[in-house]
Amino acid sequence: MTAAPIRRRPPGPPRGRQGAAPLGVPGWVVALGAVGAAFVLLPLLAVVLRVNWAEFVPLVTSRSSLDALGLSLRTSLTATVLCVIVGVPMAVMLARTDFWGQRVLRSLVLLPLVLPPVVGGIALLYTFGRRGLLGQSFEALGVSIAFSTTAVVLAQTFVALPFLVLSLEGALRSVGTRFEAVGATLGARPTTVLRRITLPLVLPAVLSGAVLSFARALGEFGATLTFAGSLQGVTRTLPLEIYLQRESDPDAAVALSLVLVVVAVIVVAVAHRVGESSGRRLRGSGS
Amino acid sequence: MTFEVDAEVLSRGFDARITVAEGETVALLGPNGAGKSTLLGLAAGLIAPDRGRATLGGRVLLDVGSSGRQVVLPAWRRGVSLLAQEALLFPHLTVRENVAFGPRSTGASRAEARRSADAWLERVDATDLARRRPAELSGGQAQRVAVARALATEPELLLLDEPLAALDVSVAPAIRRLLREVLQHRTAIVVTHDVLDAYTLADRIVVLEAGRVVDAGPARAVLDRPTTPFAAGLAGLNLLVGTADADGAVVLDDGQRLSARSAGALEPGAAAALAVRPSAVRVLALADPGHHDNTITATVSDVEPRGDVVRIRAGRIAADVTPAEAADLDLQPATAVHFVFSAEDALAYPV
Amino acid sequence: MGIRRAAVAVLALASLALAGCTATDTGGDAAGTTEDGALTGSVAVFAAASLEDSFTELARRFEEENPGVCVQLTFAGSSDLVTQLVEGAPADVFASADERTMATLTDEGLIGAGATLDFASNTLVIVTPPDDPGGVGGLTDLASDDVRTVVCAPQVPCGAATTVLQSAAGVDIAPVSEESSVTDVLGKVTSGEADAGLVYATDALAAGDAVRTIEVPEAGEAVNVYPIAPLADAANPAAARAFVDLVTGEYGRDVLASAGFGSP
Numbered sequence: 001m002t003a004a005p006i007r008r009r010p011p012g013p014p015r016g017r018q019g020a021a022p023l024g025v026p027g028w029v030v031a032l033g034a035v036g037a038a039f040v041l042l043p044l045l046a047v048v049l050r051v052n053w054a055e056f057v058p059l060v061t062s063r064s065s066l067d068a069l070g071l072s073l074r075t076s077l078t079a080t081v082l083c084v085i086v087g088v089p090m091a092v093m094l095a096r097t098d099f100w101g102q103r104v105l106r107s108l109v110l111l112p113l114v115l116p117p118v119v120g121g122i123a124l125l126y127t128f129g130r131r132g133l134l135g136q137s138f139e140a141l142g143v144s145i146a147f148s149t150t151a152v153v154l155a156q157t158f159v160a161l162p163f164l165v166l167s168l169e170g171a172l173r174s175v176g177t178r179f180e181a182v183g184a185t186l187g188a189r190p191t192t193v194l195r196r197i198t199l200p201l202v203l204p205a206v207l208s209g210a211v212l213s214f215a216r217a218l219g220e221f222g223a224t225l226t227f228a229g230s231l232q233g234v235t236r237t238l239p240l241e242i243y244l245q246r247e248s249d250p251d252a253a254v255a256l257s258l259v260l261v262v263v264a265v266i267v268v269a270v271a272h273r274v275g276e277s278s279g280r281r282l283r284g285s286g287s
Numbered sequence: 288m289t290f291e292v293d294a295e296v297l298s299r300g301f302d303a304r305i306t307v308a309e310g311e312t313v314a315l316l317g318p319n320g321a322g323k324s325t326l327l328g329l330a331a332g333l334i335a336p337d338r339g340r341a342t343l344g345g346r347v348l349l350d351v352g353s354s355g356r357q358v359v360l361p362a363w364r365r366g367v368s369l370l371a372q373e374a375l376l377f378p379h380l381t382v383r384e385n386v387a388f389g390p391r392s393t394g395a396s397r398a399e400a401r402r403s404a405d406a407w408l409e410r411v412d413a414t415d416l417a418r419r420r421p422a423e424l425s426g427g428q429a430q431r432v433a434v435a436r437a438l439a440t441e442p443e444l445l446l447l448d449e450p451l452a453a454l455d456v457s458v459a460p461a462i463r464r465l466l467r468e469v470l471q472h473r474t475a476i477v478v479t480h481d482v483l484d485a486y487t488l489a490d491r492i493v494v495l496e497a498g499r500v501v502d503a504g505p506a507r508a509v510l511d512r513p514t515t516p517f518a519a520g521l522a523g524l525n526l527l528v529g530t531a532d533a534d535g536a537v538v539l540d541d542g543q544r545l546s547a548r549s550a551g552a553l554e555p556g557a558a559a560a561l562a563v564r565p566s567a568v569r570v571l572a573l574a575d576p577g578h579h580d581n582t583i584t585a586t587v588s589d590v591e592p593r594g595d596v597v598r599i600r601a602g603r604i605a606a607d608v609t610p611a612e613a614a615d616l617d618l619q620p621a622t623a624v625h626f627v628f629s630a631e632d633a634l635a636y637p638v
Numbered sequence: 639m640g641i642r643r644a645a646v647a648v649l650a651l652a653s654l655a656l657a658g659c660t661a662t663d664t665g666g667d668a669a670g671t672t673e674d675g676a677l678t679g680s681v682a683v684f685a686a687a688s689l690e691d692s693f694t695e696l697a698r699r700f701e702e703e704n705p706g707v708c709v710q711l712t713f714a715g716s717s718d719l720v721t722q723l724v725e726g727a728p729a730d731v732f733a734s735a736d737e738r739t740m741a742t743l744t745d746e747g748l749i750g751a752g753a754t755l756d757f758a759s760n761t762l763v764i765v766t767p768p769d770d771p772g773g774v775g776g777l778t779d780l781a782s783d784d785v786r787t788v789v790c791a792p793q794v795p796c797g798a799a800t801t802v803l804q805s806a807a808g809v810d811i812a813p814v815s816e817e818s819s820v821t822d823v824l825g826k827v828t829s830g831e832a833d834a835g836l837v838y839a840t841d842a843l844a845a846g847d848a849v850r851t852i853e854v855p856e857a858g859e860a861v862n863v864y865p866i867a868p869l870a871d872a873a874n875p876a877a878a879r880a881f882v883d884l885v886t887g888e889y890g891r892d893v894l895a896s897a898g899f900g901s902p
Contacts, residue, residue, distance in 0.1 A: 147814035184362035188392035229815025247717040248793035
């Protein structure tokens with residue numbers, strides 16, 4: 001059974017010899033690719049099919065739903081800002097400096113990507129919890145993090161940070177240091193180079209990394225549940241609300257799931273657009 | 288602003304000492320990997336040496352390993368600009384912003400930086416490009432802007448790393464002219480592979496090989512009287528090295544005696560070189576010895592058409608002949624022939 | 639509907655295959671009895687998470703008494719299990735931590751009317767960290783803002799019981815967190831994050847020295863009753879029946895009592 005090779009559209013504007021035959025993609029690759037796509041898309045479709053549309057609006061506009069959505073958006077935004085504030089310097093440090101233990105540090109920093117979120121939550125608990133490494137000192141100062149919105153933001157930042165660091169470090173490495181070297185020989189001090197050359201050059205990666213971090217923060221569940229608790233309007237984010245509603249009101253859970261999916265789709269679309277438009281700006285294919 | 292550097296970079300096998308006098312442009316020549324880029328990196332502050340010292344107009348740029356103190360001035364405090372093969376204009380800034388970047392970074396106000404940028408853009412004839420983005424420029428336009436940007440900081444030392452190598456042959460002459468103009472009275476080092484650049488841009492030539500300075504001097508002296516195969520190759524000359532005899536002739540290792548015009552005093556018994564251009568060398572069949580000032584008999588190793596001439600190589604000597612001559616002589620590799628040239632066309636000099 | 643059920647069945651089979659079972663398979667039909675009346679095959683039991691220790695022991699006993707049978711245990715929150723059963727997960731027995739979730743299955747027709755038996759009960763107790771940082775003496779202390787109390791959310795069975803207990807005792811607890819499961823409540827207390835929590839007596843007992851337990855006099859007003867029933871379309875109805883008998887029988891009561899459960 002030989003499938004006809006599928007023609008692949010050449011990436012970008014055609015260049016080079018004219019009339020060159022387009023490269024084919026083997027049929028089995030297309031088949032497996034389709035299976036993969038279906039594997040991702042079918043569950044989303046299944047959620048949509050399960051939505052009780054008659055009750056949809058009241059379900060997603062209930063007090064608890066709106067509280068959860070509002071809290072999720074607020075905390076995710078804050079977490080994203082935190083990710084940018086510490087993640088950009090981290091990425092610069094990893095991509096542009098050379099120090100003992102850097103490889104180990106890079107692996108460890110990316111750990112939250114692969115760590116089960118619950119483990120992350122436990123780790124945070126032992127750090128910022130009442131009896132934790134830092135939490136004890138905070139507690140002594142009268143600052144209590146457990147069961148507060150701060151705890152939610154910390155949990156989200158913890159799991160979202162690697163996304164920004166990873167995408168930005170890759171971008172920094174691929175941009176290289178040539179422009180920075182030119183900047184330095186033009187008399188720009190390191191901070192000026194960072195601000196006027198490095199960051200503008202990797203801005204698409206910063207933005208898409210931030211969007212990814214936001215999306216990850218929005219979906220954060222396990223670490224929040226373990227570390228922050230669950231209280232309406234304070235720590236109960238949308239994923240926690242969905243998890244809880246599922247116990248008593250599956251329709252509400254499905255409706256909220258759809259809201260989360262829609263928000264996620266919007267976020268992904270925005271990230272894509274941002275990446276494209278800033279990439280275009282640098283390539284200068286505009287007027 | 289005299290620039291002096293004497294440094295060693297172990298990992299690159301670099302150990303050289305170079306001086307550039309105030310207002311002087313030095314062309315740095317050498318085969319790939321000779322250490323030309325290392326030298327520029329050391330001067331610009333992009334490479335740190337294992338040992339060495341560099342000064343620019345009396346300021347210490349770097350001082351490592353010689354005394355107790357260690358100085359490695361960061362690139363941004365050196366007053367050294369670098370113009371590379373590629374223009375490397377900041378892609379996110381307009382042309383004017385690119386040129387204004389240096390002045391702005393070194394403390395000029397926005398208005399001052401802009402004025403200076405406009406002045407330099409006018410100087411390189413790129414005023415009408417001011418609002419464009421680098422991606423909208425041709426290679427030649429971009430390099431013009433890069434020149435303006437490098438000079439807008441008023442550097443005390445300008446480094447040029449093969450500034451014309453990446454350019455289309457049609458635009459290179461215009462940029463070469465521009466560089467010749469701006470390099471006048473400027474302390475600069477130009478790395479190049481092109482002997483024309485060395486002639487037109489440089490006051491002096493330094494030849495690097497394997498991290499060492501092997502030849503240095505005024506452009507004409509180095510290129511007309513090369514002492515290394517590399518310099519001879521650049522100048523397009525045959526270089527034959529031997530010993531001077533009492534009559535001012537050069538005796539090669541195999542005992543062959545070659546006569547030539549002599550330039551400079553040839554000490555009998557001292558090392559001497561003879562340079563002759565391939566176009567001045569004729570090729571004759573073995574059966575046709577005739578009488579000539581110099582005859583070298585050798586076996587053809589290579590026959591290489593070069594436009595309207597054919598270059599015939601045989602070991603250490605090469606000759607350019609017309610295609611008709613090459614055909615008449617039936618020149619092919621492994622053919623034994625005479626290479627002849629007159630003493631008038633050859634130059635002998637001490638090395 | 640058919641496709642969905644099939645998909646759920648495939649996933650469930652896959653998980654069974656991963657879980658593995660040591661009893662010898664009779665081949666072909668997985669369930670039934672031999673000619674001399676002995677039970678064979680396997681029996682799938684879905685039970686509330688709080689029953690894990692007791693049911694593991696009961697399953698061991700069941701396999702001992704019926705060498706031909708393999709018991710496959712699945713523990714999760716009662717609501718989770720109900721969702722899975724409604725979606726077609728194959729099970730023979732369901733034991734829930736509250737009557738409400740069981741009612742869902744009866745309504746769906748997955749469990750025959752009158753097939754349900756109450757086999758245990760659980761009451762709420764207060765737990766605090768062993769050093770009692772909040773100085774908790776009783777339920778009224780939990781109303782104080784100075785005491786960080788964690789409870790179950792009203793949407794889950796232990797939270798529903800908590801709500802009943804609060805109104806019975808006339809105490810208004812202001813919790814710092816309403817958790818989705820009693821395990822999470824216990825975790826917040828054992829880690830010292832919370833000063834107090836309301837959990838089932840069985841959980842407090844299982845936690846041992848990690849918590850200090852305070853009985854609540856009004857707890858009798860908010861008793862959680864645990865019902866058990868064989869599924870209407872059980873693949874191995876005979877074994878399902880027998881397992882329910884073991885749980886509700888004398889041995890079952892002993893095991894459950896030693897885990898801290900009350901009688902139904």
